[in-house]
Amino acid sequence: MKRKHFLKSVIGASAFLGIPFNSFSSDRTSVQELIDNTQKDVDGSMFGFADSPIKKVRVGIIGLGNRGNTLLEMFQYLVENNHAEIVALSDITEKKVNSASEKLAVWQKKKAKLYYKSQNDWKQLCLRDDIDLVIIATPWDLHTPMAVYAMENGKHVGSEVPVASSIEDCWSLIQTAERTKKHCMMMENCNYNEEELWALNMIQEGVFGDITHTEGAYLHDLRALLLHDTYYEGQWRLHEHVERDGNFYTTHGLGPISFYLNIGRGDTFSHLTSMSSRELNLSIAAKQAGHPIQNYKCGDMNNTMIRTEKGKTILLQFDVHTGRPYSRINKIVGTKAVHVGYPSRLYIEGEKPEYWGHNWLKKKEHNEYRSKYQHPIISKLKTVSQGFKQGHGGMDFVMIYRLVRCLNLGLPLDINLYDSILWSSITPLSELSVATNSQSIKIPDFTAGTWKKENPLEIMREI
Numbered sequence: 001m002k003r004k005h006f007l008k009s010v011i012g013a014s015a016f017l018g019i020p021f022n023s024f025s026s027d028r029t030s031v032q033e034l035i036d037n038t039q040k041d042v043d044g045s046m047f048g049f050a051d052s053p054i055k056k057v058r059v060g061i062i063g064l065g066n067r068g069n070t071l072l073e074m075f076q077y078l079v080e081n082n083h084a085e086i087v088a089l090s091d092i093t094e095k096k097v098n099s100a101s102e103k104l105a106v107w108q109k110k111k112a113k114l115y116y117k118s119q120n121d122w123k124q125l126c127l128r129d130d131i132d133l134v135i136i137a138t139p140w141d142l143h144t145p146m147a148v149y150a151m152e153n154g155k156h157v158g159s160e161v162p163v164a165s166s167i168e169d170c171w172s173l174i175q176t177a178e179r180t181k182k183h184c185m186m187m188e189n190c191n192y193n194e195e196e197l198w199a200l201n202m203i204q205e206g207v208f209g210d211i212t213h214t215e216g217a218y219l220h221d222l223r224a225l226l227l228h229d230t231y232y233e234g235q236w237r238l239h240e241h242v243e244r245d246g247n248f249y250t251t252h253g254l255g256p257i258s259f260y261l262n263i264g265r266g267d268t269f270s271h272l273t274s275m276s277s278r279e280l281n282l283s284i285a286a287k288q289a290g291h292p293i294q295n296y297k298c299g300d301m302n303n304t305m306i307r308t309e310k311g312k313t314i315l316l317q318f319d320v321h322t323g324r325p326y327s328r329i330n331k332i333v334g335t336k337a338v339h340v341g342y343p344s345r346l347y348i349e350g351e352k353p354e355y356w357g358h359n360w361l362k363k364k365e366h367n368e369y370r371s372k373y374q375h376p377i378i379s380k381l382k383t384v385s386q387g388f389k390q391g392h393g394g395m396d397f398v399m400i401y402r403l404v405r406c407l408n409l410g411l412p413l414d415i416n417l418y419d420s421i422l423w424s425s426i427t428p429l430s431e432l433s434v435a436t437n438s439q440s441i442k443i444p445d446f447t448a449g450t451w452k453k454e455n456p457l458e459i460m461r462e463i
């Protein structure tokens with residue numbers, strides 16, 4: 001039953017419909033069978049979807065912890081320029097909504113309506129008829145139910161990462177968005193970071209030639225925050241590490257990589273295999289801190305490897321237990337150039353074999369590439385954003401600006417429904433692979449084949 005409980009939590013209860021319990025117990029193919037069994041009718045109709053222009057986007061924010069507060073701050077420019085208005089705020093903690101409301105009052109005259117009376121008060125926010133966009137910044141397991149409910153009640157959704165926790169969540173979000181014709185964007189801010197946009201621009205301009213391999217990651221020592229009494233509400237994030245093992249935070253690395261590789265626009269993920277190391281660092285830290293929970297299932301380092309239909313490979317790492325400098329790796333290997341981040345290094349292939357080398361570009365040449373290929377969005381928004389809070393070095397501002405302005409102008413969003421789902425699905429799929437001796441798992445096609453069509457990236461469009 002423990003195994004069934006695990007499979008249910010990762011794939012979803014619907015996976016078991018029509019399949020007798022004893023047919024999947026330890027059989028290697030049965031996990032795939034269960035994943036395939038969740039398949040729902042979807043039509044890919046939200047690809048390129050644009051709603052009518054919304055002159056002023058009216059926003060409700062659910063979850064006003066660390067992230068919700070940063071996201072709120074990103075709206076100041078948009079509110080002051082009449083592109084957006086914050087209509088309502090919700091959290092389960094009265095203190096948090098009050099403090100967010102005070103922050104908002106500094107730059108928005110109209111007060112926001114506050115919802116904090118119960119675990120389900122956020123539903124009242126979604127039911128309002130004067131909200132266009134619901135922003136979700138709550139613990140992971142709430143993202144899908146909140147997004148589905150918001151769309152069902154006529155709202156576009158911008159959800160924090162990841163938007164889905166199980167394969168069933170993925171299908172239910174797609175079906176809901178396709179039926180209600182509402183945007184459901186996972187707000188992956190790293191896709192808007194200056195270095196990633198610069199690399200993307202170079203790829204689009206042919207600097208890398210054809211890409212063969214990429215690496216991305218979330219390597220971030222979170223031990224102190226995970227074990228902190230109050231940093232994450234109810235220590236929700238630490239609890240994720242107790243019973244689960246896999247790649248929990250895929251999208252900071254995988255989002256930018258997916259844009260590099262035109263995923264969903266001519267290529268897609270084919271299959272993955274995932275392996276976790278043993279766990280040591282978090283439990284050592286927990287013991288030192290005298291924390292009551294000292295055993296964790298999540299290994300210190302997860303390595304997930306993905307191959308695309310067109311034969312490109314991705315190594316995606318996840319480690320929030322080990323003390324070390326932060327990195328998302330940001331490695332791109334192409335036939336003409338190679339990039340590695342943290343710190344950024346660029347290799348450009350010489351035209352003749354005698355110029356093939358082993359050295360990164362020198363600082364001066366690197367800087368020349370940096371300014372020549374700066375992404376047009378960054379060039380534009382550096383001036384626009386002056387004097388406003390930036391969030392993570394500027395990428396949060398750019399993300400919220402693009403989301404709201406696309407809605408103002410009635411344009412498709414940069415990160416669409418299918419991107420959001422595919423990048424999120426890698427977490428539950430990695431857990432399934434880890435639990436089955438790194439079994440190769442076929443990644444579902446959530447797009448009804450729409451990915452086969454070569455399409456330009458919306459993020460390359462200037463607005």
Ligand SMILES: NC(=O)c1ccc[n+]([C@@H]2O[C@H](COP(=O)([O-])OP(=O)(O)OC[C@H]3O[C@@H](n4cnc5c(N)ncnc54)[C@H](O)[C@@H]3O)[C@@H](O)[C@H]2O)c1
Pocket residue numbers: 062063064065066067068090091092093096118119120121122137138139140142160161162187188189231232233236392
């Ligand atoms: N993209 C980024 O750079 C980034 C950075 C940090 C966090 N995040 C993401 O943001 C999300 C929130 O993380 P956080 O660090 O802000 O955590 P947090 O614990 O600080 O905030 C979560 C908030 O949700 C509230 N909440 C819980 N249940 C609720 C309910 N039923 N109704 C309304 N509110 C409810 C909590 O009270 C809390 O204030 C997570 O998905 C996390 O992965 C993203």
